[in-house]
Amino acid sequence: MTTAQPQFDAVVVGAGFSGLYMLHRLRDTLGMSAVVFEAGDDVGGTWYWNRYPGARCDSESYFYSFSDRLSEDLLQEWTWSERFAAQPEILRYLSHVADRYDLRRDIRFGTRVVAAEYGDGDGTWTVTTDAGDRVTATYLITAVGCLSTTNLPEFPGRESFRGESFHTGLWPHDGVDFTGKRVAVIGTGATAVQVVPEIAEQAEHLYVLQRTANYDIAGGNRPMDDEDGRRIKENYTEIWATTRETGFGFPYHTQNRSALSVSDAERRQIFTEAWETGGFRLGTTFNDLLLDEKANETAAEFLRERIRERVTDPAVAELLSPRDHPFFTKRPPLENGYYDTFNRENVTLVDVRTVPISEITPTGVRTADAEYEVDAIVYATGFDAMTGTLFTLGIRGRDGRDLRDKWADGPRSYLGVATHGFPNLFMITGPQSPSVLSNMPVSIEQHVDWITDCLRDQRAHGLDTIEALPDAEDDWVDHHDEVTAATLLPRANSWWVGANIPGKPRSLYPYVGGVGTYRLICDAVANRDYDGFARGTGGAATSGGFTGVARATFADVLAAAAAP
Ligand code: FAD
Ligand code: NAP
Secondary structure (H helix, E strand, O other): OOOOOOOEEEEEEOOOHHHHHHHHHHHHHOOOOEEEEOOOOOOOOHHHHOOOOOOEOOOOOOOOOOOOOOOHHHHHHOOOOEOOOEHHHHHHHHHHHHHHOOOHHHEEOOOOEEEEEEEOOOOEEEEEEOOOOEEEEEEEEEOOOOOOOEOOOOOOOHHHOOOEEEEHHHOOOOOOOOOOOEEEEEOOOHHHHHHHHHHHHHOOEEEEEEOOOOOOEEOOOOEOOHHHHHHHHHOHHHHHHHHHHOOOOOOOOOOOOOOOOOOHHHHHHHHHHHHHHOHHHHHHOOOOOOOOHHHHHHHHHHHHHHHHHHOOOHHHHHHOOOOOOOOOOOOOOEEOOHHHHOOOOOEEEEEOOOOOEEEEEOOEEEEOOEEEEOOEEEEOOOEOOOHHHHHHOOEEOHHHOEHHHHOOOOOOOEOOOEOOOOOOEEEOOOOOOOHHHOOHHHHHHHHHHHHHHHHHHHHHOOOOEEEEOHHHHHHHHHHHHHHHHOOOHHHOOOHHHOOOOOOOOOOOOOOOOOHHHHHHHHHHHHHOOOOOEEEEEOOEEEEOOOOOHHHHHHHHHHHHHHOO
16 A cells, blocks of 8 residues: 655644643654644633633742743743733743744644544544644644633523623633623632632622532732742742652642641641642642541631631631532632622622522523522533543544544543554543643643653654553553542542533543652653553554553552651
């Protein structure tokens, strides 16, 4: 058979943090040809779409950015204006990165991938878009984000609403003025916690429809001054090194002590200091908050106390206090004024757990016992995370097998970066990698760098085909499930376990073994000639073997940690 050369070495889908860095590595590090397809009209991904008022990062900006892996100069030149930068500033940053590395010329904007099919005959991916592109490439790399497909619940009558409705993840670019309007916000997750205080300032009346109360942590946002900038810039080498070692990709370690090993007074002091520092440090005060129910409850009760201090009406404070899941088993939002909002006269908290939303009417939201007449509805209802977007790409692997069919009972991957039956497909922050259980730029860079090294190695050995072996995949999924079962994470109905989407298979979608450990595992796999992958040319891949180095590395890390 004569086969045409593929047009590109790689097709990348998505132009957020992941797609931008991947394109840079493919083109400027490896000298490969690549095209990026991006559904949005510009770069930015999350920060292009989520323009709701109050949108800002919850990872501190100085480490919610590209590291010295991209450029030391950029780190020294760029100065963040706030501890947690707002969406426009993050978007400006990503736009600056795109300009600095001249990335836009290889990105086709306003172009959505609708099919990606692997050709068994020639080992090439054919990618089709809604703009009529049909291109071929050796490698298909998804950089589609974990949170880029919005979840709009199917409330009866939703389309009948005569006012304006918005999903926070598809916010109008020219903004929305809620002045003098009656507004309902559905949801109380990380997005709602940011948008609610902003809308409350404008609206005549705001109804916040809460199904599940969350453990919101003090954000502690503030402007960054010259001294902050200088201190951070001087310490960047150490900061990035630490993010790569820690469990969650943050530049601080989880303290190696149990919450139950200290006195009540000492524990309170530790929690209070972390609370006053702001941000996710509270989650790293003790090493068993995610492992032991009693330890967890100490943090949970500390947070409930903070709610009671802030919210003047005891009944409202109680309704805002989570009782049905342990702390951090749903993503805790960072709040900057959320709880105080409920002391305002123009804000009402509505319990839609006890009395659920029954329908959307032409004039508002109805529950079994009330109707809330509003001019606007804001759906802060989240995303079909991790697999939701991957499934919209129409990915078909060997023998035309649809990824949706393979993962009908839940995702099965090797290291969250590859999946058997789909050769030459790499998923940046795919399911069963640390991804959303981490500060994501750190995990994104790790995946992109690992893929880059892998492609370099392929080329050095004259290979152009690579596929995860089924044994390796089974082993990784078993390991992932074992690590998950050791934590409290399966206890909550979170989007992390797919519980927010009716019918979605229940499983922990991200990997909770830790960013640092995961990096060691991926490096060990690469160092053993890509243990667990079959490699070859022209679509034919032969097994390089499978020694289970991934799991063994995890066991080694645990043993080393336990050593005196
Ligand atoms: P994205 O930024 O989601 O980009 C993916 C891109 O792929 C999108 O632009 C999308 O249009 C495109 N795409 C998808 N499907 C297709 C298709 N079929 N064809 C073409 N293009 C397609 N993480 C943190 O670590 N810290 C934070 O503080 C933080 N804050 C967040 C705040 C919000 C409001 C949200 C929603 C998420 C936040 N996250 C945070 C997670 C955030 O998604 C990641 O940090 C990061 O931005 C992901 O980058 P990405 O490039 O992988 O994906
Ligand atoms: P989310 O955490 O999934 O929250 C969605 C909210 O909508 C929940 O309160 C949910 O209730 C509610 N909801 C969904 N369907 C409902 C229904 N049918 N009836 C009533 N309520 C319903 O989504 P999100 O707030 O957009 O956040 C998603 C993720 O994006 C975050 O966890 C975080 O990773 C990321 N994010 C980050 C930041 C940041 O870092 N600054 C900001 C925003 C988002 P239940 O809890 O009962 O399901």
